[in-house]
Amino acid sequence: MNTGKDKLTPEQERLARFAKALGHPVRVAILQMLARQTCCYHGDMSEILPVAKSTLSQHLKELKEAGLIQGTITPPSVKYCIHPENWALANRLFDDLFFHIETNTECR
Amino acid sequence: MNTGKDKLTPEQERLARFAKALGHPVRVAILQMLARQTCCYHGDMSEILPVAKSTLSQHLKELKEAGLIQGTITPPSVKYCIHPENWALANRLFDDLFFHIETNTECR
DNA sequence: TTCGTAGTTTGCAAATATACGAACAGTTTC
């Protein structure tokens, strides 16, 4: 039975997943640091960001699960950096979304 | 007393707010429709999207509160469209975030 | 081995988000 409703596409799901990960100011701040400095240590971030380190860990985990960052253990600390492929993918998906309206801002 | 923690900036808060609004596949789908067609009626969307009309209303409200869309009553239906200024702002904020890494994908 | 440092995981509480049907409100049509 066809109700006429479209299912959502994997691309829409993926973009929403990325957007959701970006949907918290602390995570935005994390990504800005990583995007601008290539990588960063948990410790450095926890000194700058206004959250407890356990909370920071959770945000980093969230970003990792969304695929936007990756972390590697470099004793005694943990180094995080942008996940290049997925970052590029996210960039492309956001661009695609924003692209269309540019010449078309009139509300008929 | 300075704890050394930075507060988050209004820009980070704003970007996170936009991203959060984009953080659901149905809302992504809504915005794609609006971005590609200038505007759309609630009724048209509710025939396409796999959610109850009351749920659709909630998603539209969420997008409106984030500032990404605007709705006008055009009896007997309601017309929604992109909010041009805020859409452009969101585009800029996302671009700024993604810009930096492009030449810098190596994880040292 | 014991201590200290660096992060993660757990446990918990409060706040938000998601979804739906039912009830409601505003218009147009009959």
Place this chain on the structure above:
DNA sequence: GAAACTGTTCGTATATTTGCAAACTACGAA
């Protein structure tokens, strides 16, 4: 006015998110 149509709000249930402290793991240094 009554009925039909369109969309929002309400009530409810459930699930997810957020934040922190405390407990825990892993590793290197004393």
